[in-house]
Amino acid sequence: xxxxxxxRLEVSIRDAGEGWLLxxxxxxEKALPHIRGVLAAIEREAHEKGVAPFDEExxxxxxxxxxxxxxxxxxLLGGTRTPAMLLMAWRVMLGMEVRSAKLSYxxxxxxxxxxxxxxxxxxxxxxxxxxxxxxxxxxxxxxxxQIGGKPIIDGFYPLRTR
Amino acid sequence: xxxxxxxxxxxxxxxxxxxxxxxxVLLDTWPDACVEDGETGARYRSTWDVPLGKxxxxxxxxxxxxxxxxxxxxxxPELHDTMVHVLFDPGYVNxxxxxxxxxxxxxxxxAMQNALxxxxxxxxxxxxxxxxxx
Numbered sequence: 001x002x003x004x005x006x007x008r009l010e011v012s013i014r015d016a017g018e019g020w021l022l023x024x025x026x027x028x029e030k031a032l033p034h035i036r037g038v039l040a041a042i043e044r045e046a047h048e049k050g051v052a053p054f055d056e057e058x059x060x061x062x063x064x065x066x067x068x069x070x071x072x073x074x075x076l077l078g079g080t081r082t083p084a085m086l087l088m089a090w091r092v093m094l095g096m097e098v099r100s101a102k103l104s105y106x107x108x109x110x111x112x113x114x115x116x117x118x119x120x121x122x123x124x125x126x127x128x129x130x131x132x133x134x135x136x137x138x139x140x141x142x143x144x145x146q147i148g149g150k151p152i153i154d155g156f157y158p159l160r161t162r
Numbered sequence: 163x164x165x166x167x168x169x170x171x172x173x174x175x176x177x178x179x180x181x182x183x184x185x186x187v188l189l190d191t192w193p194d195a196c197v198e199d200g201e202t203g204a205r206y207r208s209t210w211d212v213p214l215g216k217x218x219x220x221x222x223x224x225x226x227x228x229x230x231x232x233x234x235x236x237x238x239p240e241l242h243d244t245m246v247h248v249l250f251d252p253g254y255v256n257x258x259x260x261x262x263x264x265x266x267x268x269x270x271x272x273a274m275q276n277a278l279x280x281x282x283x284x285x286x287x288x289x290x291x292x293x294x295x296x
Contacts, residue, residue: 065213068179095210120193143183145277147190148269154186157179160286 007032012060016067017161018074041083042090049126054090062094069093071158072141079137081130088115088128089138089156095120098142098153105133166237166247169257169271173278177250178214180278184248184255185209185220187273191266194225200247205229218250243267 010032013021025031039056046054063070076089092098096117104112111133117126143155173180189195189209197212198205200219206212212220223229224244231241243266247258255278259267 065215066178066182067215068176068182095208120189140282143186143277144280145183145187145273147187147273152190152273154190155182157175157183157280157282159282160174160284 008060009035009056012063012070013074016063016071016074018071018078020161021074021078035077038077038083038086042087045083045087049087051087051091051126052094054087059090066093068158069156072156075158075161076138076141076156079134081132081134084128085113085115085130085135085138088117088126089141091117091126092154093156096126099125101153111136166258166260167262169259169262171255171257171271171275171278172253173255173283174253175278175283177218177252179283180250180255181214181217181220181248183277184246184257184274185212185214185222187270187277188222188246190273191270192222192224196223196226196229197221198223198229200249220248222246222248246270 022031114129198221
């Protein structure tokens, strides 16, 4: 298959160095439809929440301007299950601030992860939550620091895969 | 005119990631910051419009008014500690400030160093080990 006939999403994922997302999916030929299904679910979530639209084109357009953000997002697609959590990550990548995060867990009983975002431009707060323990994978991408000794969780970044 | 000093911070983060890390730290202190692409000179009203993948250099002013003052006066004493110049080279970020020892700048530089040294930038993930749910 020539490069010109390859799917733009597949080319973008491979060019970003995240081809594992496709190659380790079983069955392999269903990887792209599965990813597109996840992206569509995020799009619906954004619509329901009334936040800025999200779709495949929006995501791929960001790839050229800010490749690290979309690489991080591709990596999240591999480990995160809940569309709301993926939307939350996307919103943080585009500038929303993490106001609070709460995590509770009881072995074999319950998992609850909740994040509230606020806009630097005064938009209403946005709350996102998950009951799926697999979404814990999202934590490894959060940027953290301390400013003046105070804790700051800010940004989503890609892990090194190359 | 005032002198400016370079502070080098080592990092394993790639260029656009490293610039974003520094930018986010600065925005926490200067929420109305005006960001200039150091390569093109383009300035952005919304800091989230900055194409970090297309540059290696940012000038971050405290706010738009300060940026205009810098245009008029250059590195004048009255503009002390109101602009931070961030440059990326593979392996490190060079942060140019007026006084790295001042309370405000020292706090910002510590935060940048803390953020740029997160282990996620240094530990190589074993790609291909993650299973996808169908």
